[in-house]
Amino acid sequence: MTNLDKQITQTLKKVAGELDQPNFVMPDQVVAYKRKRSRLLGTLVLPVSISCALLLTISVSPTFAAYVKSLFDGSDKELQYAAQEGFSQKVNASVTDRGYTLEIEEILADPMRIVAVYSIKDQQNNFIHPDKLHISNVEVTDLKGNVIKETKTYGVEIQENYGYLTLKKPGETEEQKLLLQFEGNQIDSVKGNWALEIPFDLEKTIKASKVLPIDKTYTTPQGLQINLNSIMHSPTAARVDYETKWTEEAKKRLVQESKQVKGKVDSVDPYVRYDDYKLNFHVENEKGEKVKDLTRALDTPRKAVGEYGHSNRSYGFAPLSPDHQYILVLDSLEKTEPYELDVSFEPKQLAEKPVRVDKDGKTIEIMSVTFDEPLNEASPKNEKHATILLEAYLKDISYINLADTILMDDDTDKIINRFGWTIKDEKGKIYNVTGGDFKMIGKDEQGRNHIRIKLQSYEMKELPQKLSLTSELAKKSYDLDWKVPLPMPKEDK
Template identity: 30%
Template sequence: MKKTAIAVASLAAAVTFGTMVSPTFANHVNSLFNTIDQADGGMKNAAVEGYVQEVNKKVTDKGITVIVKEVLADPTRIALIFDFVDKDGKRLDFYNPNTYDFYYDGRFTLTDNTGKDLNPLGDGWAQRKYGDYLLVEQDLYNMFDRAEKAPDGLTIGVNFSNIMDTEGSWKIDIPIDMKKAKAVAKTVEINKEYTSPQGIAIKLDNVMTVPSASLLTLETDWNEQRIKEYMKLIEEKGWNDAPEGSRKDMRLTPGELMQHYLTDYGLAYEILDEKGNLIAGRDDTMFETLNGIRKNEVDMTSKGEGKGENQGMVWWDGFAPFTGHEKVTFKLHSIYLKEPASFEAKIALDELNKQPVTVESSGSTFTFSKFNLKTTEEKEKIGRYEWRGKGGIIEFEVTLPKDIVYITDWKAKDETGKEYRLFMDNGAGEYTRGKDGRVKIKSALFIRDLVKQPKELTITYGIQEHQYRDVKWEVPIQLNK
């Protein structure tokens, strides 16, 4: 996803639509929000229900045409689909998958019917390749916490100033009628609270259902006991080493990095139908296959915003609409907390090149194998893993301790004491749960800037993520109130 800033409060339009965009798209089953594989369930529902508008308005400059194909809008989000074509009508390939760069410069504004800029900072505009098209989205739920607070009309200002290295001006204003989507929106107040044995307090505020989503709003925080225990640990370990006054650079100190890890926490929960079947689920573990409860999320899922001075957060979790159900049940599944670990493995690389080396430490059992030295800066695939830059690569398999689902804060040091940055490949790795419930990982470590094979490497990790299942909280939600 690419975030963009807004240069000005509003943009003059080269093309202005004469009518407001409203849900009248007759061919909704053929909508790009319904037929492209990358569409989430909420987009498909909004298209089928007729809350997507076919636009097909265009503006041309310097032989390049920008086309606004379709618009989806309700009180939780706005989404636009764009196409770019040359003077012969041939589609332009505007995205580089190797660098994740877009070959254009675009700015967007959002105003209400009075001309008020609803997003003066210009943040939150997310852009991604969507099939052969460009999808631009803006979430609205953190602007309007209730559907009725959304304006009856909005205008999206679009301004592209550079496309495919061609300077130009492509400006369009897109008025949107929100009244029909607001009319079918419904908010159910819940206001239930629970505190886990680990001291994580959770409040389930409400659920709002609109054409493209059922949106849960939650608040989370630490209770006083957990704050006291955390502060005691930081003091005992000396992790309160933040410098006073100005810094020489922006890098975190070792203690600040540990604080960053240890204040992080996550949730997993299920949404069950009347018969107890899973219809939706959030799971903050990095690897969704471990629990199998992550389901029917939409693009806005799990956006958090800090609240208060402690560890308070407000979360907005979006799922495909819970339509067709009179009652659902919110069931808390897990709490995730990062905790200190002390794994260490000393590996003689000559020995490793002859045969795998098994190390048991801190409850983990590692088998390291296949050391490779990458000597070029270019991206290169070694084995099943792909890396960019020079460095060493060590493949491994590990069985983690009971209830530990992830490990991080990796470090490496050679026999001379020189330290290296170390990264675990999360993309190409395999993550499974054995019959005993313990997580198994098959992956590789990349030792950044290693230019020759050392005699020995000491590899450590300092953080493990603990999954706590000793939580018991279910909340029935009557949707047809």
């Protein structure tokens, strides 16, 4: 029995098990087929001795998942449901190089996202863990090879023997028949060339998707104007598209905030954080129950439509059931702005007790200064790093930059802004922050965020007599409560 016969036998056994009719006979003869590298399998018609003849096509087939259990059955519920409804496309396209075979087995694509399932096997047909593959390129093109914009950003989730590669959006195109270009250049420590070109079709999922207008507007107390434009309902998700821009008064305030940040050079315009913010949403049903969101999978980069933070954005979440009514809730605005923190201490005295500073409703405790292994992979590994551990209790602060980030003016090579933590000793020497950790612990009795921060620097070889820590920029979270009912598509009668 050839390897192809074995593969067909395994497939038929799987089919028979799904149909609850396990008795079948492997045909003695099949149509001869020579498999080519980087090409899809052709069509094979096989007589099978079960209650009826079964037409088995090993190719891109939108309904194949109805006959053979979908690999999306082990993924999130939204993809499971879409596969069960026949929206996934079975592929089984493979390429072999250097003794390893890369196979794209199934694709599910709609206007929200493209998800491809792949696996890797060695010469003995054993699975290789999917994270051993170094993916060198992923993009979507039309049939002529033209790259569809905004399709290079992707993420990979691993589930047992399979990798689930997700492109955050198919991109802007009128074409429905597209090609997924998938390339790898290394598996484990073996370099090679694993390139596949997979055709897929959006026609079925586009027909099943609906775009409905919303047209609701709200301006936050911070001066950010938000206009909800529309909602798209697709087989795998729903997505609200919205537009944001600052009021004229807010723009002036942002300029003034940037001038407060340390390191500003008077002859150079300050870096204004028009785009340095995030809106946090959730969706709830008529009972006030939250709907599981998919923002990590579907969140897409903003698209600028003008200057000064004027842009289009989107928020994606799970598909909505026609049996319920839903409301989009704007929870908060996170905005980066000046926020001063400073504390001075003698490191050698920390063994007796921590240093605590209370100022303007803020509390900082310096717990210890030790020499430890680096916390971050990018840090040098050949020496110990001075590690400052501090606990902070701060109102409405969601994040503080660890490292000192420097923004330069390209024309003059002058510093525009520096922000992050600064470590300085009693002689004025500055130690660059080369790594660290930021962790939210919870709330204290005053309702402030309890934050644990570790700052590391490999530049500090011994403990100075005195140290000072300063930070002048943080992300502040402003609570909001704007609610908008979401329109639902009418069911086809």
